[in-house]
Amino acid sequence: MTGPAEAATVAARVFRDERVLVLATLIRQVGDFQLAEDAMQDAFESALVSWPRDGVPRNPGAWINVAARRRAIDRLRRERATADRAARLAELVRLDEQTHPATSEATMIVDDRLRLIFTCCHPALDPSAQVALTLRTLGGLTTGEIARAFLVAEPAMGKRIARAKRKITNARIRYQVPADDELPGRLRGVLRVVYLIFNEGYSASSGDQLTRGELCGEAIRLGRLLTELMPGEAEVRGLLALMLLHDARRAARSDTSGYVALADQDQSLWDRAQIDEGLRALATAVRFRRPGQYQLQAAITALHIQAADPDATDWARIADLYAALGKLSPSPVVQVNHAAAVGFAHGSEVGLDLLRPLLADPALRRYQPLHATHAELLSRSGDKPAAAQAYQQAITLTENAVARSELRRRLDTLTSG
Amino acid sequence: MSQYLMLLYSPEGDEAADQQRWAEMPLWLELTESLRDAGLLVANGALHQTDTATTVRVRGDEVDMTDGPFAVTKEVLAGFYVLECDGLDEALRHAARFPTARYGSVEVRPIMSTADLPGGGPA
Numbered sequence: 001m002t003g004p005a006e007a008a009t010v011a012a013r014v015f016r017d018e019r020v021l022v023l024a025t026l027i028r029q030v031g032d033f034q035l036a037e038d039a040m041q042d043a044f045e046s047a048l049v050s051w052p053r054d055g056v057p058r059n060p061g062a063w064i065n066v067a068a069r070r071r072a073i074d075r076l077r078r079e080r081a082t083a084d085r086a087a088r089l090a091e092l093v094r095l096d097e098q099t100h101p102a103t104s105e106a107t108m109i110v111d112d113r114l115r116l117i118f119t120c121c122h123p124a125l126d127p128s129a130q131v132a133l134t135l136r137t138l139g140g141l142t143t144g145e146i147a148r149a150f151l152v153a154e155p156a157m158g159k160r161i162a163r164a165k166r167k168i169t170n171a172r173i174r175y176q177v178p179a180d181d182e183l184p185g186r187l188r189g190v191l192r193v194v195y196l197i198f199n200e201g202y203s204a205s206s207g208d209q210l211t212r213g214e215l216c217g218e219a220i221r222l223g224r225l226l227t228e229l230m231p232g233e234a235e236v237r238g239l240l241a242l243m244l245l246h247d248a249r250r251a252a253r254s255d256t257s258g259y260v261a262l263a264d265q266d267q268s269l270w271d272r273a274q275i276d277e278g279l280r281a282l283a284t285a286v287r288f289r290r291p292g293q294y295q296l297q298a299a300i301t302a303l304h305i306q307a308a309d310p311d312a313t314d315w316a317r318i319a320d321l322y323a324a325l326g327k328l329s330p331s332p333v334v335q336v337n338h339a340a341a342v343g344f345a346h347g348s349e350v351g352l353d354l355l356r357p358l359l360a361d362p363a364l365r366r367y368q369p370l371h372a373t374h375a376e377l378l379s380r381s382g383d384k385p386a387a388a389q390a391y392q393q394a395i396t397l398t399e400n401a402v403a404r405s406e407l408r409r410r411l412d413t414l415t416s417g
Numbered sequence: 418m419s420q421y422l423m424l425l426y427s428p429e430g431d432e433a434a435d436q437q438r439w440a441e442m443p444l445w446l447e448l449t450e451s452l453r454d455a456g457l458l459v460a461n462g463a464l465h466q467t468d469t470a471t472t473v474r475v476r477g478d479e480v481d482m483t484d485g486p487f488a489v490t491k492e493v494l495a496g497f498y499v500l501e502c503d504g505l506d507e508a509l510r511h512a513a514r515f516p517t518a519r520y521g522s523v524e525v526r527p528i529m530s531t532a533d534l535p536g537g538g539p540a
Contacts, residue, residue: 087532124471124505126484163468167484170469171527174504182506 004052010060011047018061020138020225024112025065027119028175029095030072031088033137033165039075043068069096113138114177114229117222121190122173129164130193131200136161138225139218149200149215187230191239191294194222198243202250216247227281237285238295244278245301247271261406263310275305296325315345332364340373348381368397372407379414387414420459422497429466460499462528471505473512473523480513492521499528 019040026036043064057063069092076089095105120134132150135141141149147157167173178186201215223240230236252269253260260266282298300321307313322338335358343351355374364370375390391411398404430438452458470486495517502508505525512523 085532123482124484124509129484167469170465170533171471171505171525174506176504178506 007051007056008048010056011044011051014047014060014064015044016140018064019140020113020116022061022064022068023137024116025109026068026072028108028112028115029069030076030092031175032169034162034169035072035075036068037137039068039072040064042071042075046071066096111177113225115175117190117226117229118177118186119168119173119175121186121193122168123186123189124171124173125164125167126160127193127196129160130189131196132157132161133164134193134222135197135215135218138222141214141218145214149212187233187235190226191235194219194226195239195243195294197222198246202246213250216243216250219243220247232288234285234288234290235292235294237281238292238298241278241282241285242294242298242301244274244281245298245305248274248278249305260402262304270305278302291324291328293325293329296321296328300325313344315341319345332358332361332367332370336367336369336373340377343373343377343380348377351377352381366397368394371397375407375410379410384414424494462499465527465529465533467526469527471509471512471525473509473518473525474521475513475518480509480518482509486524486526488522488524495521 023036023040026040027033030036030039046067047060047064051057051060073089073092073096076085076092079085098105117134117138120137121130125133128150132146135146136143143158143161144154146161147154150157152160177183197215198219201212201217201219220240220243223236223243226233226236227240248271249262249265249269251271252265252267278298279302282295282302285295285298300318303314303318303321319338319341322334322341326334326338336355339351339354339358341351342354352374355370355377358364358370359374371390371394375387375394378387378390381387388411391407391414395404395407395411398407427438428434449458449461467486472483472485472487474481474483498515500508500511502511505527508525512518512525515523517523
């Protein structure tokens with residue numbers, strides 16, 4: 001028999017570890033996000049009262065699930081305004097009367113968390129709502145924490161989440177894992193949401209540093225969960241690897257003066273264990289021989305990390321990886337990085353040739369990385385006047401003070417050398 | 418005989434306004450029954466609020482979905498279909514098949530069922 005204090009600790013641990021698992025099953029059983037969340041909250045509150053008094057049950061997770069289902073029945077009986085009330089009540093009472101869950105129910109439970117992920121990331125929900133709902137439901141973040149991380153007022157974030165839940169219920173977004181023919185597209189959507197969460201935390205442009213670190217942590221946790229649930233999907237592991245490799249260098253990315261570029265980072269601040277985990281995830285992903293944008297980005301990051309010093313970077317392989325990435329998901333970011341890598345690997349003239357069509361594109365006239373790369377390649381090619389001009393242009397487009405002073409330093413070296 | 422579409426527009430109100438409208442339920446039932454008795458009623462339904470809408474557009478090979486009722490101002494209501502589907506995904510799949518989705522947009526709005534009414538049907 002556990003003591004009352006221990007029982008409360010166990011309840012807190014169960015809440016932390018099994019919340020998503022219990023919630024995912026409960027949403028399927030009660031057929032409504034909000035009702036499931038409220039019922040689960042009720043159940044945990046009653047655990048805090050009854051476990052210290054009566055002892056911790058043998059299977060705490062199952063106890064919470066049963067208690068929450070009964071609370072949902074109570075709530076449904078009281079709240080006559082709930083949609084589909086009669087059918088839901090009947091289904092819940094049926095489940096509650098079974099002493100042993102049916103085998104079909106046990107098989108269903110296995111996929112409940114996947115159902116939850118695919119529902120939160122449904123393309124009929126606004127992207128910002130997908131992110132918020134995923135963090136609220138699958139992550140452990142409160143509405144207030146999510147609001148702070150995205151610089152939105154808490155009531156506005158609360159409304160966004162509530163509206164998404166209402167749409168799921170009223171528009172009948174089915175609680176299911178997409179069929180095979182739709183799975184690839186829908187999985188891309190899920191990975192996009194997870195990466196968006198990560199990037200929001202990683203690009204430390206604004207907002208509370210602590211919350212932002214939590215966002216990276218939540219995204220990685222989601223990546224690990226997806227890897228566990230979909231072990232055969234190469235891109236799921238690719239994304240996990242990419243996030244781990246970036247996040248491992250978070251401590252080294254900024255010092256007292258601000259942002260620190262990769263080449264200047266103090267490598268002793270890198271989290272080696274996390275880098276190893278990232279590299280292992282990438283190695284496993286690559287074995288499936290189904291390349292994708294996250295695996296390619298992770299491979300590029302891995303090559304940067306593995307170079308003993310920046311001058312030893314394998315630019316030829318990085319250039320090849322960027323070329324492959326450009327074919328899969330073309331974007332100016334990839335094209336500029338590809339040109340830079342080609343320039344470093346095969347001579348700045350070749351790189352400059354690749355930049356020319358981008359420089360002629362009016363849409364990219366104010367794209368800072370394009371001009372910074374242009375300046376770097378011109379400087380390497382020895383065309384000092386043109387390089388100086390490109391540096392000037394890059395400097396005027398740079399908002400980050402540290403990055404701007406770095407560009408100024410390079411411009412000064414150029415003109416004094 | 419010719420068929421006519423009656424489009425019912427109402428201000429999207431707060432909870433108090435909603436309550437007031439739900440109180441008019443008997444009026445609606447009476448009107449609907451009288452139209453049915455006269456042999457005039459083809460189909461009718463109440464729509465869920467606009468925030469449950471999804472707008473589908475097909476451009477090239479891409480099916481583009483937007484959360485909300487976002488027809489652009491140049492687009493006007495040109496037709497309607499009522500489909501019985503097993504959930505939103507099936508409805509969206511069919512929405513993308515209409516030619517209008519390629520040059521205009523198809524707004525998919527869930528229709529309320531009796532189970533959605535306050536009280537949730539017979540308990």
